[in-house]
Amino acid sequence: MSDCRDEGCQRWQTPAPDATWRDVPRGGVIPRGGNAAEYQTGDWRSARPIHDADLCIQCRLCWVYCPDSSILTNEEGEVIGIDYDHCKGCGICAAECPKEGAMTMIAEEF
Ligand code: SF4
Numbered sequence: 001m002s003d004c005r006d007e008g009c010q011r012w013q014t015p016a017p018d019a020t021w022r023d024v025p026r027g028g029v030i031p032r033g034g035n036a037a038e039y040q041t042g043d044w045r046s047a048r049p050i051h052d053a054d055l056c057i058q059c060r061l062c063w064v065y066c067p068d069s070s071i072l073t074n075e076e077g078e079v080i081g082i083d084y085d086h087c088k089g090c091g092i093c094a095a096e097c098p099k100e101g102a103m104t105m106i107a108e109e110f
């Protein structure tokens with residue numbers, strides 16, 4: 001397969017300044033919305049949060065602040081763990097947790 005930046009490759013040519021939208025090559029087509037739930041987006045995490053259920057006071061601040069919706073809760077809304085398939089290890093949950101030891105970060109082991 002040739003490099004798209006090779007001379008003569010049509011896909012990388014810059015349209016002329018007077019080009020109209022009709023002259024611009026058609027882009028990719030996304031047939032449906034992307035959804036991170038289908039992918040294990042946490043596989044490049046370098047640190048992982050550890051939830052200690054015994055110390056947790058169930059304030060749910062970690063659930064509120066987690067940008068990846070990776071705090072798992074039960075039907076009563078209680079925090080029960082972490083979705084490690086999608087947690088990216090940002091550490092916000094541990095930083096916001098008001099109870100020392102209830103949510104801590106450790107280095108990820110590969
Ligand atoms: S480390 Fe970040 S992504 Fe993972 S559960 Fe905590 S807040 Fe969410």
Ligand code: SF4
Binds near residue numbers: 055056057079096099
């Ligand atoms: S922020 Fe800390 S204390 Fe509050 S629910 Fe989460 S782990 Fe428990």
